[in-house]
Amino acid sequence: MKQFFKEIFPVTQTSITDIEEKIEFVDLNKGTVFIEKDKINKKEYLLFSGICKSFLFNADGDEVTLSFYSGNAVLTPHTIRTQHNKSLLYFKTLTPCRLGLIDAENFIALMYTHEDIKNFANQILKNELMTKLEKEIGLLSLSAADRLKNFRVKHTNFENLIPHTDIASYLGITSISISRLRKALIHK
Amino acid sequence: MKQFFKEIFPVTQTSITDIEEKIEFVDLNKGTVFIEKDKINKKEYLLFSGICKSFLFNADGDEVTLSFYSGNAVLTPHTIRTQHNKSLLYFKTLTPCRLGLIDAENFIALMYTHEDIKNFANQILKNELMTKLEKEIGLLSLSAADRLKNFRVKHTNFENLIPHTDIASYLGITSISISRLRKALIHK
DNA sequence: TTACGATTTTATCAAATGATAACGACAGTA
DNA sequence: TACTGTCGTTATCATTTGATAAAATCGTAA
Missing domain, CATH: 1.10.10 (Arc Repressor Mutant, subunit A)
Known part of the structure; x- marks a missing residue:
């Protein structure tokens, strides 16, 4: 856990402890679709090891891969949940993955009480936006x-x-x- | 103003009035860069008429167009357009445009006091994300x-x-x- | 109106990419 | 061991797209 936050965005030991006690750890085999489009989802996802991807299907029914994630990383809240708590995308594991799940409401509560956790979340969002911009520029030019x-x-x-x-x-x-x-x- | 919200996301007359009194209206000639990357920006933008685009420059120095907006519409919300109040993108008019500017903090305050304005903002955000996803799918497949x-x-x-x-x-x-x-x- | 500059079209050729099919490598399993 | 299915490579050919240059078109200002 310490290593996880150290890699992404350092937070205090107190914050780590407070997050850790609300995490549920899960191990998934490769090829597991663990978030489905249009389904209710109220979790945040920390990826501790392995590789997974977000994807959709195009008009021909083929998978279109939007992003890759490899541990240590955080899957992005915005695409997993809209205002109605429904995912915009599918996510699946491409290798065996170790994930940490937190109830989204619990996590938001932690953001209010821990300034560094709020900054952590903002950093995640910023990274995702920048990655998306870079990808689009690449595709376009x-x-x-x-x-x-x-x-x-x-x-x-x-x-x-x-x-x-x-x-x-x-x-x-x-x-x-x-x-x-x-x-x-x-x-x- | 009534027509604006009618087209995008209906809100009550009270909400329209409360928004309107905080709006600053601006008319721009075509070819005007009105948001610059890395510059401080604390506004939300309503586009009442005309066409504009968001863009960046690629490694060759060429403009890369990310999105188009035509009135009536709302430009990319402040929350995902900026980081630390600095814009991630350029915006420019491609035709003469009539814009309405609102201080982003004022707008957030309205979201707290007016449930329908919050829903309006959520709808804008969702539309923006969906449009982005559709564009990426097109580019990929x-x-x-x-x-x-x-x-x-x-x-x-x-x-x-x-x-x-x-x-x-x-x-x-x-x-x-x-x-x-x-x-x-x-x-x- | 004419002239100028920017934009759009056209032509030609080269390069990149897709479609299809066949082949080879590899892992898992009977 | 042989079988099978998945994945990656290779080959061939057609199509798409880019690069360059030149011509045509359009709008604007003199």
């Missing part, structure tokens, strides 16, 4: 090869840990294309 | 031609009102491509 290069910097070794189809649907290309790009990038 | 088709449905007649370069940078293609696609789509 970079070639697939450059998007893959950026992906490698941001998500080191993911190509050896999760299916390439998930990476392809994140980059907006086919899995055949990613294979071709991987070959082309070897000599560069 | 549609051809440029299909993205243009969708754009035409969502932004009727924009091709006759704003520069095609802005539309191209929104769709992630060159202005030459958009011209080619326009020709190809005439016979379909």
Whole structure:
């Protein structure tokens, strides 16, 4: 737990303790859809280990990968819950994952009583927004090869840990294309 | 004002009046950058007429268009547009625009005292997130031609009102491509 | 009106990406 | 061990998109 917050946004030992006592820990196998679109959800999710992704289905019924998360990280509140507590997205594990769940209302209460926890939450939101902006800029103005290069910097070794189809649907290309790009990038 | 809220999210006459008395109205010529990245900003923006866009610059220094807004509409809310009261994005007018500005803190105060204004704000936020998701899905899984088709449905007649370069940078293609696609789509 | 500058279109060619199919590698299982 | 299904690669060909340059169009100001 200490390490978790140290990596993301340092908070006091008191805050860590107060969060920890409200957390429910869960271990999931890979390939588990643990948040479903349009379903009621009232939890916050801390990812302690493993890799998971958020996704939707396009008009053809294919999965479209929006974001990856790898421990240690926090899944973003906004997309998991709208004002009616319904998720906008699906989430699934791509490797075995260890998650920490907190009741969202409890967590909000902690934000009010602990200034550093509020700052922590703001940092999470900021990170997510910046990541989204960077991704959109990449999609709008970079070639697939450059998007893959950026992906490698941001998500080191993911190509050896999760299916390439998930990476392809994140980059907006086919899995055949990613294979071709991987070959082309070897000599560069 | 009545028409504005009627189109977006109906609120009571009392709420309209309470908002209206805190609004500052502004008329801008086309091509005016009225929100700048990294500059202090503490306002909410209501767009009563005209078309504007949010944008950033990519690594090559080219404008990347993120979203379009046309009256009547509300621009990206302060909460997700800024961090520490500094804007994450640029906004500029693409036609003459009539805007209404409200101090963000004043607006939040109204949300606490008026349930319908809070719901209105939540609706704006949700719409913004949904629009973003739809755009990302399009970028990830549609051809440029299909993205243009969708754009035409969502932004009727924009091709006759704003520069095609802005539309191209929104769709992630060159202005030459958009011209080619326009020709190809005439016979379909 | 003419002239100028910005925008849009067109043409040509090269490069990137998709579609389809076949092949190979690999893990799990009977 | 052989079988099976999943995943990744490779090959071929068609299509899409970009780059560059030139021409056409449009709006605005002199």
